[in-house]
Structure formats: C-alpha cells, structure tokens
Amino acid sequence: MILDELVRLLPRTNTAYIKHFLLLSFILVVRIQTHAQNVDPCNYELKGIILDADTKEAIPYVQVILKGTQRFELTDIDGKFHIKDLCDESNALLITCLGYCDTTCQHFHESEDKPYIYLKKEVSALDAVTVTAERSREEGTVSIAQQIISKSDLSANTTQSLASALSEIDGVTFTSVGSNVQLPVIHGLYGNRILILNNGLKHGFQNWGSDHAPEIDIATANKVTVLKGAAGVRYGPEALGGAIVVESDPLYFKRSFKTRIGTGYQTNGRGYFANAEISEGLEKWSYHLGANYTRIGDRSAPDYSLTNTGKEEKSINGGLRYQVNDFDFKFYYSYLGQNLGILRSSVAESGTAIVRAFNSDEPNIIRDFSYDINQPNQLVQHHLAKIESSWRYADDAKLVFKFGSQLNQRDEFDVRRNADLPIIDLDLITNDLQVDWEHPHWFQLDGLIGLQIFNQNNDNNPGTLTSPFIPNYNTFRFSGFIIESLRSDESTFELGIRLDYEYNNVRGREPNQDLYKDEYSFTNLTASLGYILNLAEGNTFRSNLATAWRTPNMSELFSFGQHGFKTSFGLLRYYTDENENGRFRTDRVTPLGESSITPEKGYKWINEWQLRKLTNTFTVTAYTNYIQNFIFNRPLAVIGTIRGPMPVFIYDQADAMFVGGEITWQKKWSSTLEGNLGISYLWSRNLKKNEPLINQPPINVNYQLDWQLPSFWEGISSQLSLNPTYTFRQFQAPRTVGPEALIDGLVTITPESEIFDFKDAPDGYFLLDIAWNVKSEKIELGLSIQNVFNARYRNYLNEMRYFADEPGINFLFTINYLFNSKSN
C-alpha cells in the first residue's frame, strides 16, 4: 500500500527537486540509482537535502546511513548531507531520525501528513527509486506481530463489514450470523476476547454472543491495525486474542483542502452506497467531516434468494483539531445507525422447527427480492464523542488526556406474536477517561505510564414482553499501567505491567419477574514481555509473551432461555442440587461470590520472524495461547417443553489451548507484478475434557496477485488483482449429532457428554475474486467480481451455515472523485 502511493509521486524527474513521500517513519530505506559523477571507481558521490515540503525548512541532524556499510552522515543545519567516494552506482540509504531528530520526526508525524525529503537533482537520475518505510508502532505493542489495513484498501469496498475487511490479514477471519453481522476472529478467538478500540476508546457495545457485531463503519476509518498478541497491558482487559485499533482521520495540519466523493453499486443484493468526506489542515487548525449511506437488499445464493438479509446503514463523523503552543486539542464525534436483516429462515423456536430447518437443503422461506427488512432484525445506533488533548512539555515527553463517551442503543426484533416490539431493547452508556504520560528518555528507557477510569451503564428499556435476556448492570474499572522499553543497536526489550480493579453491580429479573441482584469485583495483574532482535538489515525477529484477562460477560453469566435458535443457561443460572442426586436446576440465580466462577486468563506467546531479501518478504508467525477458565457453550440435554423437545445448552469453563501460525510470502515478480501468498493454521483443544472446540477457523490458503497494467493514457494507472482462496473443511470439528437423533432419544446427552454440532462441518471451497482499479489524479474507478465462479458453499464460521448457502457472484462498481485544492 505504501508503495502504491509512492508510485504516483515518483515520475517527477524533470523538476528541480525530487520529492519523496515518507510516511510517519522513523526508519526509511531509500534506494537511489546514482549517475556516475566520474568514471573512476569509488568516486561516485551522493548529495541530498532533507526539507519539509510545505515550509521548505531544513531538517537537521537526520542520520543518513549508507545501507550495508558503517558509513553515515548527519544532515547539517541546512538539512544537507553529502556522501563521497561511493563505489557503486546504486546505493540504498537508510534515513533514521535519532536523538533530537527523533522528536523532530515525531513532530512531523503528529502535525503533518508526511515529512518530505528533497534530493538535489544533480545527485541522481532516479529512474528507480523505492522507499520503504516502517511505521512507528504504538508504545507497548512494538514487539507484537501486527498488520495494518490502509484507507485505500478500506475504501475499495465500503459496503463490507469491518470484520470482512480485516479478514484479508492472515490469521484473521470472521465469524458471522449472515451477511450483515460479522465479528472479527483473531487466532480462533472473537467477541469479548478481542478488544476493539474505536478512536482510542474501547468500543462500548453489546459485546456478547456471536450475533452482535461492532458498530463501526469502515468508510469512516482511516487505518485499522490488527494486533495479534495479547495487548492487554496497553489497552486493558479482554485483549486475550488480540486487539483491533480503528483510527479515524489523523487531522494533520498544513494540509490542503481535500474532498472525496464516492458512490457505487453491487449486483448481489442490488446494493448502493454513497459517501463523502472533506478535510483541511491549516496552520493551527484542522478539521475532517465525513458521511456514508449504504443500502443493500436481500442477497442471493447461487440457487435462491436469501430472504431478509438486507441492510441499511448511515453514518456521519467529524473531527476538529486545534493547537496552541505545546497544547493540542482534538474533538471527535461519530454516529452510526444500522438496520440489519437476519435470514428469515433462521428462526426456529421449537425442536421440530430446528430439525426441519437443518434438514432442508434450501431455506424454508424463500421470497422474491426485496429491500424490505422485516423481523428478525437488529436496529442499532451508536454515538461516540471524544475529547483528546496532549501537552508536549518537552521534546521527548508528552502528557495525553482522553475522555470519551459512547451511547449504544440496540433493539432486536424477532418473529413472534408481538413482532413489532423489540425482544431486546438495551441502552448502554460507556465513559472512558485516560491519562497517558510518555515520560522523558531516562537511563536508556522510553516508556509510557497510564491511568484509566472506565465505566459502563446498561439499562433495559421496558416493553419487550419478555424477561430481560441481559440484566441491567454498572461496571467500573480503575486501571494503571506502565510500559518501558530498552533499546540497543540490535535489540529492544519491552516490559509492561498493568493493574485493573473492576466492580460490577447487576440487577435482573427472573422468569417470574422477581428481582435478582449481584455485586462482584475482581483485581487482576497483567504483564507482558517483548523482545525484538534485528538480526540484519531486513531481518527481524519479534517475540511477545503476555497475559490478558476478562470477567465473564453478562450473557455468559446470566443468560436464561432462548436467544436465536439456542436455549442456553448462563454460568450463574444453573446448579446441581446435591439433595436430589445432582439434579440440574435453574430455579435460582447463584451470586457470583458463592459460585466457583473465575475470570478468564490468557497467556499468549507470539513470535514473528520477518525477512526481506531482494524481491521477497517472508513473514512467519507462530503462537500459543493458553486460556485458563475458558468459557464456552456446550450441550446439556434435550428437555421437554410446551413447544416440544428442545436441545439445551449451558455455559461452562475449562482450560483451553490454541496453537497456530501463519506464513506469508510477498514476492515482487517484476516491477509491475507482485504476489502475496498467505497460509494460516490453527489447532485448538479443550484441555479439561480433551475434546475439540467448536467454531474454530479452518486452514486457509490465499494468494493475491497484483499487476500494474501498462498505462493506456497519460496520467492514468490501472491495476488488475486476482485473489484465489481455498478454505479447507474444518477437520477438527466436534462430532455431529443431528437434532432429530436428540429429540427422538437415539443419543442421550448428559452434562458429561462430549461436545457436538448439529451438522457436519461444511466442505472446503475455492473462491476467486477479481478486481480492476483505474486511477487518475481525480478519479478512481473500481470493478470487482466476488465469487467469480458463483460457487455454492457454506462457511463453517457462519451460524447461517445450518440454513443457507453463502451469497453467490457479486459485481461491485465503485467510483471515487478526489479533489485536492493544492496539488502537491
């Protein structure tokens, strides 16, 4: 992606200066083909000047290292450097900003889009210049394997969910309930085991079950970072599997007025969307405004329409930044409103209906295409407001205050007698206060010390005509953390410790509407240890061992009865009665303090080795994640109800182990052809019962081939991408017990029974996506075809696999218009 943007900036050799576009980098590698200044060997020379592009001010004390040698130069007060007596015509420069310049660069990074580097024309002919830049990493996560999805990737298809956009990263996939509700999965973990940070705040939403996706519109995101390690020390509880950091427009200063207007149409679901954004950075002011609207009707599988799978989504967001002296203020607000349809045929309220729905090859209800969204559906509104101010009181020290408030309103509708009333109607308010202190350089230590206060207030709105599935609750959390890193030439150590205290107050209703109350608190210490070793240039090893924890969520503790097609009982809602021979009872709520329930604790060790060699980049990631008191849903029994026999599930705790890895191989086949191979594998097990876990991602192999097509018109570039993927059948799936075997009593299920699934894991499948993108200075056109062969398949991680196939072929057309008042 970085290269992508660079290419546009390169062919300007005729101007007096060559401008290189550098992304918020501390370490840059610049390859420059110099022309011979002299025919004698070792008599080449290289001169350059490093300037700020906008102000044309020199950047002094930049270290310019001749790659592969010990030689370096510092830029002088005028930003100039001069390296003599070079033996090669082609040289690679490593430009690093150390000491004083570190902060200078950081200033640039924070305040402006990019520091520009100008090189004097006489230095080079520059027919081939590549710049690779390593982005700066968030303090406390530098040793964690991480990957970034950039704006250009996100805007290629703004109709997709956050989870689906992230799934192009190896080791990341998504679990879903249909096409609209998709949750990111990192290394087999999802939901409360992945922390989602929206603009630096923990996204405050109804994060339970697999049917509540984070309400984040990717059209408003500027960049999304996926951390594959347990980033719990930096970001707080729940980051057992990793963290997803969504950032909006960075609000750089000194940036010309920019507009981007995009619209598009997709054939599957006859979806259309439009989005617009404007931004401008002045001397001390900067703002950003964006809005997005998406409407999709019923999707269709190759053989039938997926009735009631439409969605409607609107979002707006805006940011404002103001700087006075050393103080920097940022205000941010975003709103997202969604109406998400869920496949009509997935509703099965009785045992016989489940059997019928499961055994039918096609969904039981298929209607003609419609944009209408009926029950079952989810209506969600999410507001986020944030104030952030930082005070850079010294060159290498900074104090940051963040305060955020979020309101999440969720109404869920079900097919039932009172279908016009929501069956779930919740308002969740989240407040977050954070103070971070980036302390000055101290005995070779760089570090960050932070304090956080977090609170959530969840209320049920009356009028659902059901017992509240999730109780009212208040959560308070007080946290403090410290992260220190020690850098030497080849290696960096990073150590972090965090202490959390969490208090919960819960009020709910039993089935007979009697009130139950509970109060509980936990104190937990998490730690992380990271190590980075730069073996050689372009050869880096990262290792991170970290703990993370979370309290069981409200549905794991308190759920009672049917949600979706499953009847489940939370950890505190059932007990075995010793007086009655261990009989299962659900007639009272056990206070957490009297139960044996403990928080989940994870220990994740992740290693990443990255090797860049010539045109190849290899990345190998391997991890183990041991989770103590892992909470999962498992079958209990088949019980007789008024509606007929029903399979019943309970939440249970056991220790679990996850071991896996990813390999990616990026290869530049030629100057116009680049390929990227990714393979991911995960093995997981419930250690207590020595049985598999359900809904774990299967092996996936994917390849992406990008071909820069020859320019057919001045100033227009185009790229053709092919993306074949093969997803294997999940051969570690639990045994299969059909619901009819349960209901007819052919298989007896007891609390000790082995875990099972109702249907076999679906077969492996091959998918091909093709995309063609054309770019000019002002217009970007995209045509992509998803599921080119219109393959019939079911995705093991989609709960709808019990009922229907995945959507078939889709043609997506997008057009973006970009306007930049000052062309750089």
Place this chain on the structure above:
Amino acid sequence: MDFLKKYSLYTLLVVAVLFTGCDDEEPEPENLPEIITDVMLIFTNVADANDIVEARAQDPDGEGVEELRILDDITLGTDKTYRLTYEIFNNLETPGDNIGNEILDEDDEHQFFFSFSTDAFASPTGNGNIDKADDPINYDDEDDNGFVVGLQTIWTTSSTTLTGGTFTARLQHQPDVKTATSGATDGDTDFDLEFVLNIQ
C-alpha cells in the same frame, strides 16, 4: 498558568460526567404473553354441558430446565360428540395471563393441528392432519381470511373403545405463512403436546 487552569476545569468536568452516569436502576417487570406454562384441553359433550373432560399439560418454569409434565389422560366416552376448547395460561405471572385471548386476537396467524391413534374417532376419521394438512379435522371456527383456526373443533367417538392411544394437539404460529393449505410444519410451534387417549 492559563492552560493548567483550563486543564483542571476540563478534567473536573470529565470526572463529574463519569460519575454521575452511575445509577442503579432496576429493570421493570414485564408481562409475558409469549410464555405458556399451562395448557388445558377441554372436551365438552355437545349434548350435555356438564359432561366435561379436561386434560392438563404443565411446564411450570417456562424456559427453565424443568421437564414438561402431562398431568392427565384424555378419557372420553363412546358414541359421544365433543367440542374441544382450550385454556392456555402463563402462570409465571400472578395472576396468570390468559394467552388464549391473545391467540384469538391473532387467529389469522394461528392454526391448531392434530394427530391421534388411527380411526380413534368416528369423525374425523384417519389419524389427523399433522402428517398431511388436508386430512379431515372438524374445525368449527375461521379467521378473518376465512381460514380455519381450531380454537374450537368437534370430535365424535364411535362405539369402539380404545386404551393407551395418543392424542397430539399442536398450535402453530404462522405470521405471513398461514394459507388455506399451510400445514403443521409451517411457521413456528407455540405448543406441541401429546396426551394418552382412552375411549371407554
């Protein structure tokens, strides 16, 4: 310093917001018209209003794990004609909520289906319409669309006795699904209860 002043003010404001957001509101109790805990089948002899046969099924904890209990057998007399009606209640509420009224209000979304020991009745004959929707059942009511409902049905026994037979009554909720031909597997089940049937 001016800025520090601003900062502390702003921090104070933030802390105030953070802690005023704390309430300990309790969820309000709900009416539960969708839960059925008690179903009673009432067979009333059309010739003698005092000749009533009642059969009860009960799931006292609603969605909890308590097993369903079929409390009574259906024991009918030979050569009699009965009208079958229901009492459907949610007794998790006090007083119990009469769900039968709700079903009557939404009778265009509901239909009762039956299955029974083959030829247990003189009319209807056969084994009921759960297996095949157009098998005979003597419905005695209609919804606004002219489709049968089954809140009232007529059953005539013959002179043949029966011991230990079965009688199943199933109520299907069929919003936007109910038609003249919709069957016992369309829509969702509100209740599905099998009783022992004796005719003597």
